[in-house]
Amino acid sequence: MGRQLMHVCAALPFAVDAPRVDDARWRAHDLLRIAHHTPSGDEPDWVRAALARAPWVVVRRTRAAAGFVAVGVRGSVRPERFGTWLHTEDIESSFAPEDLPGVEPLRTRRALPAFIALAALRTSAAPLRNYVWGPTGSAGFELATGVPTLTASSDLDILIRLPQRVSRAAIDALAQTLAQAASRCGTRIDAQLETPAGGVALAELAAHKPRVLARASSGAQLVADPWQAA
Numbered sequence: 001m002g003r004q005l006m007h008v009c010a011a012l013p014f015a016v017d018a019p020r021v022d023d024a025r026w027r028a029h030d031l032l033r034i035a036h037h038t039p040s041g042d043e044p045d046w047v048r049a050a051l052a053r054a055p056w057v058v059v060r061r062t063r064a065a066a067g068f069v070a071v072g073v074r075g076s077v078r079p080e081r082f083g084t085w086l087h088t089e090d091i092e093s094s095f096a097p098e099d100l101p102g103v104e105p106l107r108t109r110r111a112l113p114a115f116i117a118l119a120a121l122r123t124s125a126a127p128l129r130n131y132v133w134g135p136t137g138s139a140g141f142e143l144a145t146g147v148p149t150l151t152a153s154s155d156l157d158i159l160i161r162l163p164q165r166v167s168r169a170a171i172d173a174l175a176q177t178l179a180q181a182a183s184r185c186g187t188r189i190d191a192q193l194e195t196p197a198g199g200v201a202l203a204e205l206a207a208h209k210p211r212v213l214a215r216a217s218s219g220a221q222l223v224a225d226p227w228q229a230a
Contacts, residue, residue: 009083010040013068020063022217026094028061028199029136029159031144032071035092040084043073047082050075054147057086058136061199063217074141074149095144097134097159103143113187114139114156120181121158121189127173133160136192155188160202162193165227168208175206195226 026032037051050073051057057071064070064085073082101122105115118135121128135143137157142149160174174191182189191202198216205212211222 008044008081010085011042013040013085014065018065021066022063023069023088025088026059026069026091027096027194028059028217029097029140030059031095031141032057032059032069032086033092033094034086035090038087038090043084044075044080044082046075046080047073047084050080054141054145056141056145057084058141061215061217095140097136097140098132098161100134100140100143105143106146106148109142109148109150112150112152112154113185114150114154117156117181117185117187117189118158120185121178127170127177128160131160131162133158135159137190155190156182157190157192159199160191160193162195162227171202171205175202178202193226197223197226197228200226 034051034055034057037048037055039048053076057073060070060072060083062070062083067088068085069088069091071084071086073084074080075082101118104110105112109115110119118139134140135156136159138149138151138154139156141147158178178189178191192199193202193205195214198214198220200212200214205226211224212226213220214223214226
């Protein structure tokens with residue numbers, strides 16, 4: 001679900017002026033298995049079927065009131081995305097992106113370009129060995145849930161955690177490694193870097209722009225230095 005925006009979002013289940021918090025137990029892109037689904041009352045018809053097929057949601061980069069977490073539900077087709085709010089007591093288990101690189105897809109699914117690219121990054125991409133990283137988006141969802149989600153045209157989305165500043169040369173090496181792997185595997189690899197200022201696209205940093213867009217739970221903003229927390 002990664003960089004996609006929610007097409008629809010549920011009404012708040014808490015007061016508009018309730019204090020918002022960041023629950024450190026879950027971070028953006030984490031996948032949460034839910035114990036049961038409580039309809040919000042304003043959700044699209046497809047949501048119930050989607051959660052019956054795969055009772056998993058992805059954490060959104062939005063603050064919620066204490067006791068809740070902002071999540072997204074994905075349906076069977078790309079336009080089906082729904083932002084909602086989950087009671088933390090309804091969370092059964094979770095996967096972070098970095099829990100997933102070692103999970104093998106079903107044998108019949110391994111020939112998909114995004115999974116080929118993921119295998120290449122896991123086994124031969126030297127620069128990535130220095131970082132904590134993992135798949136998000138369709139690849140991460142399929143690996144966590146076991147539900148076929150990727151298609152032959154799906155990109156591979158990955159998250160790389162960069163809590164500490166790295167050199168321009170290191171950013172360039174990461175971008176070059178991913179571009180080469182994508183070219184060999186016939187797909188596109190879209191990497192987001194998790195920095196103190198929020199999520200930043202590797203492509204923007206590698207382009208050496210004077211300011212880059214950092215997406216944080218408090219909102220998105222252009223920053224000159226993503227390692228300088230907002």
